[in-house]
Amino acid sequence: MRMLNAVYDLAAGPVTFDAAVFVALAEGYRRRHGYDAVHFIVLPGPNDGFRLVSKRDKLFEAARKRWRLENLILPLFRLLPACVGISVLPGRPAAPPPDVFPPDYHPERDAYCPYTLDKAVLAHAEGWALQGFEASHQARKWAEKYAGATVVTLRESDFQPARNTDMAAWREALSGEDNVVVVPDTEAMLTGRYNDLGRASNAGLLAALHLDLRMALYEAAGHNLFVNTGPAQLAWFSPRCRFAAVKMVTPDYKTTRPEWFDRLRIPVGTQPGWFKPWQKLIWLDDTADAVRAALAFGKEYRNAA
Incomplete structure (x- = not known):
């Protein structure tokens, strides 16, 4: 070997x-x-x-x-x-x-x-295949019961807080949506002050604390929704995960300004070349309308991958 x-x-x-x-x-x-x-x-x-x-x-x-x-x-x-x-x-x-x-x-x-x-x-x-993340077999068996759900991952960090999820906008956009699993911000959850948009679930809490279960939940989801947050990287480098991300740009911080994305070779308005058709960055702030657009994109590709 x-x-x-x-x-x-x-x-x-x-x-x-x-x-x-x-x-x-x-x-x-x-x-x-x-x-x-x-x-x-x-x-x-x-x-x-x-x-x-x-x-x-x-x-x-x-x-x-x-x-x-x-x-x-x-x-x-x-x-x-x-x-x-x-x-x-x-x-x-x-x-x-x-x-x-x-x-x-x-x-x-x-x-x-x-x-x-x-x-x-x-x-x-140069032709490298980058999307290799996979949940374990056992984690996938656990996640089967959540197949087809809309999985929402929140950002609620004490670091660069302007990047955090706009909770009010997301509540508005998700009102009337069934079968939604909310994954709280892990470190916020550890402090006991986390938000779950009023949609508490054991699945979201477990995924927030266990990376393999998080990966399996993202794979099983009909669609994942993110802001520009660390856990979204799991979906970026998985061929299975269907997702959309909003609020990529936050002018308050150097590493989320448009010129930073130019340095990363992913200019505002573009998509990484390795993304599948069911994976998308939506270059809008996380207003209720932008989250609805992300939901609509997810419903279009719900049965993909």
Whole structure:
């Protein structure tokens, strides 16, 4: 068996859903170069085991980052069927493993970890197959009872709050809709102050806390609805998930302004090239009318994939 060793270096890589891009790139590289399996290796960063680069890095304490590593990053790796193992190393080795991804990676050079969407756009242009996320068989069996539901994932974060879901607009747009499952914001739920749009469900709560169940729920859904939020990356890199996302642009923050999407090679109004016909970014704010447009798109493709 030919095994690829994918190194996620926490000196450069974040403990956010942006790691989904790294996983998709590792899977695309594996397929492109004929590897049978992938082994993920996590290396510690210099600040309590993590990087200290972004505003989020500086805001989150080490305990919060460790929780995210254990409950977000490592489960992300397991969503690839080709993943055969994960090693979290206590220190940084002097040399890279054999058959390493990124292919030019060396732990003694400047820290490097490809996780931004522009890297995915370039890889897709070279023919890499990026959509490899899959829920486990057992999680899919659990999600069967929610097949065909409209699954709404909320953002209610204390970080960059202007990006959060407009709860009033979504309540208005979803009024009269049956068979809706709402997945609350995970960290908001852990504080006990989360919103569920008045549609509380065990499925939404379980999905918010367990990544494999979240993935299975997204796969089973007739349609998924998002704002620009981390968990949407699961759907971006899954061929099965039917979804639409609104509120991609929030001018309050550098990383959600139109010029940032230009840097990511996904200009406002365009779609990533690897998206399926049933996957769409709707470049409108999350007004009730925009959410209704997302619902209408979902109903058009409800039986796709």
